[in-house]
Amino acid sequence: MQTTSSNTNSNTNTLCKLFAINFPIIQAGMVWAAGGKLAAACSNAGILGLIGAGSMSPALLREHILKAKSLTSGNFGVNIPLLYQGAKEQIQVALSCGVKIFFTSAGSPKNYTPYLKDKGATVVHVTSTPELAIKCQEAGVDAVVAEGFEAGGHNGRDEITTMVLIPQVVQAVKIPVIAAGGVVNGAGIAAAFALGAQAVQMGTAFVATMESSAHPNFKNLLLQSKADSTMLALKKLVPVRLFKNCFYQQVKELEERGASAEELQQLLGKGRAKLGMFEGDMVHGELEIGQGCALLKDTPAIAELVARLKQEYQDAVAALPSF
Numbered sequence: 001m002q003t004t005s006s007n008t009n010s011n012t013n014t015l016c017k018l019f020a021i022n023f024p025i026i027q028a029g030m031v032w033a034a035g036g037k038l039a040a041a042c043s044n045a046g047i048l049g050l051i052g053a054g055s056m057s058p059a060l061l062r063e064h065i066l067k068a069k070s071l072t073s074g075n076f077g078v079n080i081p082l083l084y085q086g087a088k089e090q091i092q093v094a095l096s097c098g099v100k101i102f103f104t105s106a107g108s109p110k111n112y113t114p115y116l117k118d119k120g121a122t123v124v125h126v127t128s129t130p131e132l133a134i135k136c137q138e139a140g141v142d143a144v145v146a147e148g149f150e151a152g153g154h155n156g157r158d159e160i161t162t163m164v165l166i167p168q169v170v171q172a173v174k175i176p177v178i179a180a181g182g183v184v185n186g187a188g189i190a191a192a193f194a195l196g197a198q199a200v201q202m203g204t205a206f207v208a209t210m211e212s213s214a215h216p217n218f219k220n221l222l223l224q225s226k227a228d229s230t231m232l233a234l235k236k237l238v239p240v241r242l243f244k245n246c247f248y249q250q251v252k253e254l255e256e257r258g259a260s261a262e263e264l265q266q267l268l269g270k271g272r273a274k275l276g277m278f279e280g281d282m283v284h285g286e287l288e289i290g291q292g293c294a295l296l297k298d299t300p301a302i303a304e305l306v307a308r309l310k311q312e313y314q315d316a317v318a319a320l321p322s323f
């Protein structure tokens with residue numbers, strides 16, 4: 001395993017070299033929050049930006065890719081959740097626009113990895129268990145994101161926390177591991193590296209930035225959140241970590257009554273996540289966010305956030321007690 005200091009040195013960090021970035025931080029692809037503007041700002045700040053294709057039609061994805069290209073000459077990628085029907089077409093659009101970095105999630109790594117590798121792309125798949133990490137490696141991915149229970153968005157069923165998941169995935173595979181879930185500051189990055197990750201993927205912290213396309217109401221709400229502001233819900237459909245607003249309370253009541261998947265799907269309906277995260281309805285919308293929201297204090301610009309993360313990381317490492 002690499003040492004902590006070599007993990008952050010872009011000359012030696014495997015993932016910095018793979019993605020051609022300066023700092024081993026990946027801005028997560030996120031529905032309704034991660035468009036071309038955010039991805040380009042991240043690339044300009046020396047980290048890897050990802051466009052979250054999950055909430056976009058193929059045509060809109062093309063627009064966001066072209067926008068990002070007009071705003072940066074740096075590398076950026078796309079996140080394609082494989083559970084949505086449009087995934088195949090999104091992949092075609094991204095390839096036709098010259099995107100070379102694909103983070104796939106919520107599906108089998110076998111589905112598209114060989115195809116994307118044939119096209120010369122770099123492929124990373126998201127896993128929430130060591131067993132799936134091994135399958136990702138067998139499918140030929142370049143790296144895995146190991147995402148723990150603290151994470152915002154869709155989540156693993158088995159509630160494996162980042163602290164416990166990362167060392168197991170690092171042991172299980174030979175490819176580089178990117179830690180995700182609960183990392184919102186430099187101390188979190190240091191902790192992830194100590195566990196054996198070579199980079200971090202951060203979502204929640206990037207929702208609350210100036211360049212994210214999340215609605216200002218959502219960003220402001222996050223600044224008031226507490227340690228218990230989120231909960232994993234909708235396990236009968238696709239498990240997702242939600243901010244505890246009125247919509248979440250309705251989900252909870254149904255779940256406590258033992259509602260079926262069909263009833264939950266009926267309550268969820270269509271467009272809930274857009275209504276909340278993008279259109280700013282904090283009462284009725286679905287608000288996907290990680291436990292780490294309790295640690296957010298402001299909504300910085302990306303350049304400021306990345307500089308801060310670097311400083312916090314160095315301070316955290318310097319402050320480690322001797323053993």
Ligand SMILES: Cc1cc2nc3c(=O)[nH]c(=O)nc-3n(C[C@H](O)[C@H](O)[C@H](O)COP(=O)(O)O)c2cc1C
Nearest residue numbers: 028030031054105151152153181182202203204290
């Ligand atoms: C608002 C939001 C939307 C997300 N959407 C996606 C998505 O479309 N695809 C995906 O693979 N992960 C998605 N995620 C998960 C992130 O990619 C990332 O792994 C996670 O946020 C990391 O944990 P953190 O939130 O504690 O930083 C989302 C997370 C958030 C907070």
